Amino acid sequence: MRKDKIDHHLEKNRAYFNKLYHLPKNRDIVIREFRMGLNHKTEAFLAYFDGMVDSGAIIEGILKPLLNMDRPQNGKINPERIKEQVLVSNEVEIGENWKDTVAGVNYGMVAILIDGCNQSVLVDVKGWEHRPVSQPEVEQVIHGPLEAFNETLRTNIVLIRKAIRNENLVTEILEVGRRSRTSVAVMYMSDLVSPELLAQVKKRVASISADYVGGAGVLEQFIEDHPWMLFPQFLSTERPDRSAAFLMEGKVVIILDGNPTALIAPATLLSLLHSPEDYYLRLPYGNFIRILRLIAMIIAVVTPAFYLSIATHHQEMIPTDFLISLAQAREQVPFPTIVEIILMEISFELIREAGVRVPGIIGNTIGIVGALILGQATVQANMVSPILIIVVAITGLASYSIPNYELGFALREIRFIYTLAAAFFGFLGISATLFFTLMVLSSKESFGVPYLTPLAPNFKSSPDRLTRGPVWSMERRPEYLHPQGTRRQSKISRGWVISRPARRFGHQTPEKKGD
Amino acid sequence: MSNTAPTIKIQEKEAWTLGTLVISTKLFLGYPRIMVEEGLTAGWMIVLIGTVLSLFAWNGVMALMRKYPGQSLGQIYKITLGKIFGGLVNGLHLTIAFATCLIYMVQFYETICLYVLEGTPKWALVLLFTGLMILGAWFGVIPIARVSVLSFYPVLAAVSTVLILTLGEMNPYYLLPIGGSGAGNILRHGVINLSASIEVIFLPFLTPYLDFDLIALKRAGRSAILCSGVYFALVTLGYTMLFSLPAGLEYLTPFFQISRMAQISLDFQRLEMIFVLAWTFCVFARLAASLSFMSILAKSFTAKIPYRRLAVIFGLTVGLLAYFSEEGSHWAPIVVMWLHSYSFLIVFGLPLLAFGVHVLKNAGKKKVDPVENQI
Known part of the structure; x- marks a missing residue:
């Protein structure tokens, strides 16, 4: 006893x-x-x-x-x-x-x-061996800090604290795992975070009753709202700067000891589509990347489905010359288009998976060799048409542009659903799947925050949705988080414009006397 | 913050886009044809007259709503007309919603069978439409409203693109004689065309799901009627200018035919399938909204059956009726014409009746301070 x-x-x-x-x-x-x-x-x-x-x-x-x-x-x-x-x-x-x-x-x-x-x-007198702070591997940027979290909780907390030197940044340490007793740091800005959100996060973490919670991904699965939903409900990041930025919006950062990934709650679809570099780059470049990424997301999801719809159900959309060359290219292929697509998509996923699992430079080599040789060989063997290789390659490239690893997974999986729907019903199938996808997404919430907000429902926030506005116009915190303070910078954040004629130097107008 | 239904209600913008979406779905069916049939070259005038009159009718509905702040139209009927008559009136609304839902499904799968996916088995399309309709309603009216916001601009862009791309093909001489079928006829049909906006009545029934006050509700309904009215008029105008009258009297798909005329180069002559994406999306949303509306309305009759079960029951009934209705192309136009001619009397007439009853009931009473009466 x-x-x-x-x-x-x-x-x-x-x-x-x-x-x-x-x-x-x-x-x-x-x-x-x-x-x-x-x-x-x-x-x-x-x-x-x-x-x-x-x-x-x-x-x-x-x-x-x-x-x-x-x-x-x-x-x-x-x-x-x-x-x-x-x-x-x-x-x-x-x-x-x-x-x-x-x-x-x-x-x-x-x-x-x-x-x-x-x-x-x-x-x-803790003194175990640990990996030093190194560069991010998944969320790489060209401009911006090059530090990433490592497996030591204390280091990770310090990395965030280094970015936010404010006494209101609070780190609460909870414990998960009845046997493993792993520490979980719940970090928030006490003067910004919504008390309901914080209470909910802490309640969910504290309520976990399991022997061992080994990774941030496991923790995520224990506390997420909708376990069967394809799309991620937490934003996981390895970047302290990104975590700090979200903390300043009023979100909560959860770090599990022994994990180089922080979970940020709540997550919205748009926040998953954004990358830290969007903000570090100047406005035109940042927006260019965002638009490119949106296009990439659409391409990653529907390109095979579109190709299949046009090739199978709506050939009348193809110009005659192109239709003839398409028919010629498919002449020797014995399979229906859907089989071709599924075959190539699965091959591509295999190459990608092998590239990730095989260590070091061999992994990259497998990717290149696999893609080149396999593509060339399947075309020469008349197993697939050359156009399909282009479709799969473009789709694969586009899916690599998704900044969030888990969102990338969701889009890859959903692509198969779109492709199958297109095989049965053409554009009608795509439309039906799109409707279903949007219905699912708009009915879900992450910690009480609608997943598609601020698009639908609409909330007051800074101009930071599909594209973003200038940094000086980011005056408000997102209202959907119900932060304690909504304003994050002054109406005129560029103090120097007050002394200059407003029209010449942008949209901000000097405050009137008595404002 | 649980994994149940959304906690945030329908916002004003979502309400008006939902209203616009449910009203304007008929744009993709035979509506422009009916207008041209009734007004000939002046069909677009009927649309405009109908839109203006709908705005007045909407004001009438809102006048009634103002008398009972916080109550849905269904509840107001019960308060003013009594439980039995109120229930009967709600039942009439439910019947109209059911009939339109059924008609839309039949007409759309017939359109798809005829023009988009020729030879597709009827059961497959009915299954797809019914399945999506039930799934949409299952998630609830709030997500449908959110989806309508997201789809509003792409659909608007698609319709505008079709109109812009076909500009070169339009012949303004087809609008002559400007008087069309005659002033009296146009005026009469203009009044009947109030039926084009009957779906706006969804909004006052959804009061418990709305996150805004009556003033915003009035604005939302007005915007929905105006927005869809403008697009109805533009498409009818375009339709009249694209097809000379005898060819213009198509049964199902005037807009589809218009989109067939769209061309951006000699090679790309057939773009209409792209627009299929937009209008089928509208249909899915419209059917789901109808089913959700029906279930909410039916819930006022029987509180014991849960909303989702009602949605499944209604959805399956609509789907089965659509599947087993032989030769929908024969009876559907008759029902459509009946609904077009008389549904406005029920949808906009009954609130006026309820208003009249309210006035009679309160004739001897002291007037309530309007400021105090506001939400």
Whole structure:
């Protein structure tokens, strides 16, 4: 039976500790016994996991001070005194019971148990190996910061805090996983976030009752609104700058320890389509990319379906000369167009998957070789028509332009539905699937925020929808988040225009006196 | 913040685009043909007269709504006309909604069979239309309204594109004689053409789902009538100028025929299928909106049956009737003409009746402060 109270007798505590951690079978826990003080009368032991702590810090900050400490005049060792006067460490806690003690040890702290004390002293000397902060791999930009999250929660929090140097940025640490006890950081701007949204996020995270929550993706699945929906309901990012930007809008950032990805709630379809570079680039370039991306999204979803509709049901749309060359190209192909498309689409997905899974440069090679050789060979073998290779290649290229990995997945899957619908009903099938898709999307919400907002329903926000306005016009926070403050910059954010004639320098007009 | 129905209601813009969408779907069926049949070269005048009169009729409906702030039209009928007569009136609205829904489905699958996907089995199309209609209604009227916002501009763009692309083919001389079938005839048909906007009555019935006040509702309905009226007039004008009268009297698809004339180069002569995307999308939304409306209305009769179950029941009934109705092309035009000629009397006449009853009931009472009476 598990007990919770720490005993006064060190021997009993040691025995309980051994039992708790399956010693001596369990070889990665270290128990260091020693006698405290210059007179060496008081027995004690340290317990920690090998590799999770900084050994140097243990020697300098814990062992040396404890071995050299003076025995108090009353003869009693007081953990509070050790915490306040002896230990050379910036984070020391008193463990009132076994639960605190074990939780601390499991998370890389050193527990000190002293004979005669029914409390433990927990010293934070975490020092495990971790990947340094490196460049983003999925959300790369040419302009903008080149830092990405890594697997250390503390580092990830610091990366965001470095971007927002504000006392209202709050990080609450929750715990998920009954056995794994993984830390989850819920970050928000206390003076901006909607209290309902925050309460909902915390409620959902705290309510998870599972042994192990291993990744941000698993956490996402536990707390999302619609598990069967194809489209993602969280925005996952590896970029601290992006997380900071969303925090400043009034959203909530969730980071799971051991994961280089932050989840941002709530997510809307438009936010998934945006990329940080849209904002880092000047307005015309940023908007150009956004329009290009929108076109890419349409191409990625409906190009095979369009080709199939035209080739199978609506040939009259094709100019005569092109129709003849299309017929010639398909003359030798024994399969119906739908079979051709499905064959090539699946091949393309296989190449993509293989390219991702195979390590390093071989992966890229597989992609290129697969695409080139497989395409060429299938055409030469008259399995598919050359035009279809073009269709699949354009579709594949377009789907790579989607900035969000999960949204890319959703669009890839939905493409098959559109293609099948087009095979049966041509444009009518595409129209029917489009209607169904929009109905699904417009009926869903992420943490109470409609998925298609601010398009439908419409809410007051800055000009940042399909395209964006100038940065100085981004005056309002999105109202659909119900932030505590809606204005994020002054009506005239470019102070210098006040002293200049308004007409010459843009749309902003100087505020009148008394405004 | 749960995974149930949307928590945010229909906004003003969504309401007027929903209104426009449900009204203007008939643009893609035989509506321009009916106008030309009735007014000959002056069919477009009938449209304009009908639109102006619809605006007045809408004001009448809103006058009644103002007397009972916060109540839906269905509830107002029950308050003013009593439970039995009110229920009967609601039943009439339900019947009209059902009839139009059925007619639309029959006409559309016939159009698709004839022009878009020749030889497609009837069951496949009925299944597709019924399935989507039920799914749309299943999600509820709020998502339908949101979808109508998203589809509004693409559909508008598609109609405008067709008209612009066919400009070169239009012959203004086809509009002569300008008087058409004669002033009296045009005026009479103009009044009857109030029926073109009857779908705007969906909005006052949906009051519990609206996120705005009566003033905005009035604006939304007005915008829907005006917007669809303008496009009806433009398409009727274009139709008259594109086809000389004998050829113009097509049964199902005047707009489809117009879009066939669109050409951007010698090679691309057949673009009409692109526009199929826009008008079939409209139909799906229209059918789903009708079904949703029917289910909401029916819910006022029987609170015990849930909305979604009602949607499935009505949807399946419409689908089965559409499937088993043989030779829809024979009876559908008769029903269409009947609805066109008389439905406005029910849709716009009954609110006036209810208003009259309200006035009579309150004749001796002290007037209520209008400011206090506002939402």
